[in-house]
Amino acid sequence: MKAIVANFIVKDLLMNDRSVGNKNGKLWTSDEEVSPEVLAKVQAIKLLVRWLLGMKNNQSKSANSTLRLLSAMLVSEGDLTEQKKISKSDMSRLRLAAGGAIMKLAQEPVYHDIITPEQFQLCGLVINDECYQVRQIFAQKLHLALVKLLLPLEYLAVFSLCAKDPVKERRAHARQCLLKNISIRREYISNNPLAHDKMVSLLPEYVVPYMIHLLAHDPDFTKPQDYEQLRDLKECLWFMLEVLMVQNENNSHAFLRKMVENIKQTKDAQCPDDPKANEKLYIVCDVALFVIVNKSTACHLESPKDPILPTKFYTTPDQDFLNDKEYLSSEARTVLLTGKPKPSPVLSTVNKALTVPGRRVYNKTIGSDTTSNTSTNSQPNSPVTKTRDVVTESSVGGARENEENPVITKTDDGKKEDTVSSDLTTGVSTIPKPRRGRPPKATPSPLANEKEGGAAKGRKRAAPAQDSAPSGEVNSIKIPKAEEERQILD
Secondary structure, three states, X not given: OHHHHHHHHHHHHHOOOOOXXXXXXXXXXXXXXXXXXXXXXXXXXXXXXXHHHHHOOOOOOHHHHHHHHHHHHHHOOOOOOOOOOOOHHHHHHHHHHHHHHHHHHOOOHHHHOOOOHHHHHHHHHHHHOOOHHHHHHHHHHHHHHHHOOOOOHHHHHHHHHHHHOOOHHHHHHHHHHHHHHHHHHHXXXXXXXXXXXXXXXXXXXXXXXXXXXXXXXXXXXXXXXXHHHHHHHHHHHHHHHHHHXXXXXXXXXXXXXXXXXXXXXXXXXXXXXXXXXXXXXXXXXXXXXXXXXXXXXXXXXXXXXXXXXXXXXXOOOOOOOOOOOOOOXXXXXXXXXXXOOOOOOHHHOOXXXXXXXXXXXXXXXXXXXXXXXXXXXXOOOOHHHHHOOOOOOOOOOOHHHHOOOOOOOOOOOOHHHHHHHHHHHHOOOOOOOOOOXXXXXXXXXXXXXXXXXXXXXXXXXXXXXXXXXXXXXXXXXXXXXXXXXXXXXX
């Protein structure tokens, strides 16, 4: 059987692309439109999983090889051969199959122990896939396995990534899944006295260490001091902590604070010697502490017990290591608290993009290059919604969310903007002609008033040399002597 799996299933079927897929650009198609080769590959992945679950041992190291294969499929976004023959919709099917296969293997304790943190992160990131249907189906499978207590507690942390989902319905569904799973675990603990011996794997609060580690290794978290990325971190952390902190059962708020403080005294077991990785871990801890302290008044009480951290993700605390450093600046704390930085001088704030906390920022493009955005995440009060003539409703399950790189165009209104643009297109100068006679000394030119008064909102203030040029040109006009004498006689 192993020879059949290695030679036919893996090498001949999964590692080989015989046909060229449809290049229509769609991220998802109906089952009838999926190519037979991709359907066979999906069934081959399921066969691998069933074969391993039937053995329930890893003596031949077949599970390690299978997990590496599934991880490579997720890293390559579904195109395992990287020959670009497969269509995007078929790649979505294979990503979903690979993520579901890792999640299925994790339900068996023998295989859960050999799943590395990197493989767990790749599996969890499927819930942030670019394809709406992949996110939807994966979240449903994850929820069903967690509700039945088949998956380890760490997979509950994957739902925290749903805070970044651009579709409101997906975020609402993820929150309901969290509420359901947490209530089931609390009820199971209260009804089963023997469950107290397995509190580390059952108590919902123990999801926090897994969540912090997962967010610290989020590919979107690249700049630790970037305010927008810190806001995203806060949204993901609060997405989970809000449900956990609904009630302060057994002084759980203090327990959460103590747990995060203990994590700051450890190192990332995935890469303990990498200072940047550890710094990102500590920044996530500081954001989590910031959220807990600002949302609870009881978190400063004494913790009922000392939390236990998973050794698979964190090193053992060093007695000689004391991490009391604050990794969040006062400016960053202000941004996290109010959603905007402290007031700064005008010159440093002009032309900065206005963003809404927790929302994805879309780049503004030129009118001729814009495309219609039918994403269900469009903001109802944005200028786009006010000026849009026709809005296309999403199909069943939000399939229109699959349009790649949705663009929100922004139209500027106001007579001032129109006047400036018309002047630029016609090439007509708006500088007034100098009038005859001696110019008044106290009255500045209209252009100088316009530039120095700051009437044009959102525009960068010009350099002083450019401001003074028009007015200086008017005031330096010399009047002929004969003309001056004639004016005096008149």
